[in-house]
Amino acid sequence: MQRLSGLDASFLYLETPAQLMHVCAVMVLDQSTMPTPYTFDDLMAGIDDSVHDVPAFTRKIRGVPLGLDHPIWVRDQQFDIERHVHRLAVPSPGGYRELIDLCSHLAALPLDRSRPLWEMWVIEGYRPEDAEGQPGDERIVVFSKMHHATVDGVSGSNLISHLCSLEPDSAPLALVDEQSHGRDPSRGELLGRAVMGTATRPVTLARVLRPSAQLITKTIGRAREGTAMAAPFSAPRTSFNGTITGHRSIGLADLRLDDVREIKKATGTTVNDVVLTLAGGALRSYLDERGELPATSLLATVPVSVRETSRRAEGANKVSALFTKLGTDIADPLERLGMMAERNRHAKDHHKAISADALQDWAEFAAPRTFGLAVRTYANLRLAEKHPVVHNLVISNVPGPPVPLYFMGAQIEALYPLGPVFHGAGLNLTVMSNAGRIHVGALACRESMPDPDALVQHFPGELERLRKAVAAKD
Known part of the structure; x- marks a missing residue:
């Protein structure tokens, strides 16, 4: 059984319809480097092959009875790639303004908490302007979303990197995932562990109070010296x-x-x-x-x-x-x-x-x-x-990444984090x-x-x- 840390769970608690706690990325791809011509079905199948055994992509949230403790991760037994990878097209004329308007709309959509907390939207028909301001060659854009309870900036970057390769026709980089899917415990076991955790909370609080009090004293000293943040x-x-x-x-x-x-x-x-x-x-x-x-x-x-x-x-x-x-x-x-x-x-x-x-x-x-x-x-x-x-x-x-990467064979021309x-x-x-x-x-x-x-x-x-x-x- 793998329990969410307090910090991971806090991003779930912070979330409201207005305050969405997922991190996004806009990835611009040059599909001309792909070993075989681009099709959405092949791209989705490649993503499925890369993520189906990776816990960060295939586990979901399970709450603890009465909300007595932070949720746990369990494997989604009904994981279906079609619920996570979707297909869209940039509205005409398919330029930068149309792309960011579409991505802005996607960023405002909450993730479904009954499933693993990620999505990818494959956006076709994007034509970035060339040096003369004219529509250039068509590009594929992947707009990705992962909940902050699942990743931070560094781990999110690593997850994307491990769906990529160093050459267009190479296999994706091997992912060393420190997390596991987690066992799906009974309701009674969850409740018992939550009660035990609540009972030991005063001891934990005493352990973190002392260094925090010492930090406040040191911060006051730094402020007087002009060296505090x-x-x-x-x-x-x-x-x-x-x-x-x-x-x-x-x-x-x-x-x-x-x-x-x-x-x-x-x-x-x-x-x-x-x-x-x-x-x-x-x-x-x-x-x-x-x-x-x-x-x-x-x-x-x-x-x-x-x-x-x-x-x-x-x-x-x-x-x-x-x-x-x-x-x-x-x-x-x-x-x-x-x-x-x-x-x-x-x-x-x-x-x-x-x-x-x-x-x-x-x-x-x-x-x-x-x-x-x-x-x-x-x-x-x-x-x-x-x-x-x-x-x-x-x-x-x-x-x-310091070197060019290829997402399912397509070279990543740009990767904008949000x-x-x-x-x-x-x-x-x-x-x-x-x-x-x-x-x-x-x-x-x-x-x-x-x-x-x-x-x-x-x-x-x-x-x-x-x-x-x-x-x-x-």
Whole structure:
């Protein structure tokens, strides 16, 4: 019997019709590299062959009686690939705008919890524009969705990678899956284990309270020294910081990884410093165009993988988070990068003082019924608009494959990740590297940000501004 970790289960409890907790990806494929001509049936059969023995794709949620404990994973005995892989076509004329409108609609559809928590939509007829602005060769697009209870950024990237190969006619990469389908226990066994878990909860609470109290003391000391990470509830309010709806909007952009690496090398910073600096510049330009630029810097939550340091073997999500200011109050891109690098060093040092499993430890106390009720009450009362802004947005930087990959024989030309949005922070920016490119995916609540494309299209310009500033300095 495999129980969901508290952190994995929390993503189930956080979910409402407006606050959907799946992660998405837009994968653009060149089907001309496939060993045999593309057909949807062959593609679906290939996906079926690759996933039918992989627990992350073939297990489903089973609740515990009376909601006394977190749910468990069990194998879906009626697993059917046709319930997970679907076929669509881009509306005419089949360009970028039609594609992101269609993907925005798909991102707003909840996953069926009676089945394994993933879907793929194979979208045909996409014709991206060429350098002259004319419709180019047709491409296949795969829009994927997996629930956050099943994957985090790193594990989601790994799952996609293991459906791919290094050559068009090679078998998919072998998947080393640490999870299992889990035994399907009786109702009595589930209830008994839940009661035992509830009885030992005070002991567990005492164990996590002491290091948490010590952390608070250390954080106060860091704040006095000016070396603490940015504090939550200190963000300025923007148009995308309020109660969200179930509608979604998407924007996609591309950057050259070599340009980012050159800036990193010339300035002694990191790729993450440069990416966050570009995000800060893009947000500054976007808000300034609309007359909404706050006088103080926007604050981002940045998820951090703790897979290398976590002591926990169980759980799909092994993440922590840090807060960082994006320098949207700084016009000069090079000055913003210097500020970002310094603040990120402080934030990383501060984060190292936090146990890798702290978030997972506290998530174990998320009571299924109480947690879900609290989320719905918070949304219904629109409390996100009545207290100080916790953070403005979430920004994730996910390492991707350094070499070209082939999905069922079709070369992956682009892979845009899309993370979930929350009440109070209706924008998510996720960045992934892929074979020498950096792909930027923005997902937003449509009412909060109707056109995220207007934001992400500032990324290439911000990269050029920063590159020129670095060159001028030398």
